[in-house]
Amino acid sequence: MRLFTALLPPPPAVHELSLAVERLRDLPGAGRLRWTGRPGWHFTLAFMGEVDDSLVPELRERLARAAHRTTAFPLRLRGGGRFGRRALWVGAAGGLDEMRRLADRADAAARRAGIAMDEHRRYVAHLTIARAREDTDLRPCVEALxxxxxxVWQADRLSLVRSNLPVRGVPGERPRYEVADSWPLNPAG
Structure with a gap:
């Protein structure tokens, strides 16, 4: 199964973001973007890709420990940016150090469970809101964001998410995400 760990924004934060995204749809170049939907909005912490079912029990144990060792922290959606000319995202503010620490712990949990992870890079908090199939000038959207x-909301759960890829050739088909498991972070204070 295809897995990643994530922080999921709560419904009020998703609603605020949906209002901001709606205003972007009329900007120059926005018509060439494939907008991600509300059900897909998340902050990926560690992407694992295809994971053998036999590794999942140990992965779950290790992720539970990582969550327990991490104190819940304040977070909010803030600003925006782009990766090259094909990915548009919204950023985060608040407990970014704690968020990076949780991302590092989730990555380490996967490695220790025997999952081959890509080369470890410094974590950049981002929630992807749109992608383009070809190079697109994303600056108007970034400026608007x-x-x-x-x-502010409390990031208080680490989620293990299963990613179901879209069916090729089906118009409008998008990846589907389902929470396979989740663990509470240590309460603050």
Whole structure:
């Protein structure tokens, strides 16, 4: 199965983001973007790709420990950016150090469970809101997102998410995500 760990924004944060994204759809170049939907909005912490079923029990144990060792932290959706000319994202503000630490712990848990992970890179908190099949000028969208400031929420759960890839050749088909398991972070204070 195809897996990753994530932080999932709560419904009020998703609603705020959906209002901001709606305003982007009329900007120059926005028509060439494939917008991700609300069900797919998440902050990926560690992407594992295809994972053999036999490794999942140990992975779950290790992720539970990683969650327990991490204190819940404040987070909010904020601003935006792009990766090259094909991916548009919204950023985060608040407990970014804690978020990076949780991402590192999730990555380490996967490695220790025997999952071959890509080369470890410094974590960049981002929630992808759109992708382009070809190079697109994303600057108008990034500029419009600069002032976006969501309400603070408590990041308090680590989720293991299963990614089901879209069926090729089916118009409008998108990846589907389902939470396979989740663990509470240590309560703050």
């Amino acid at each position: 600069a002032a976006f400031e969501g309400t």
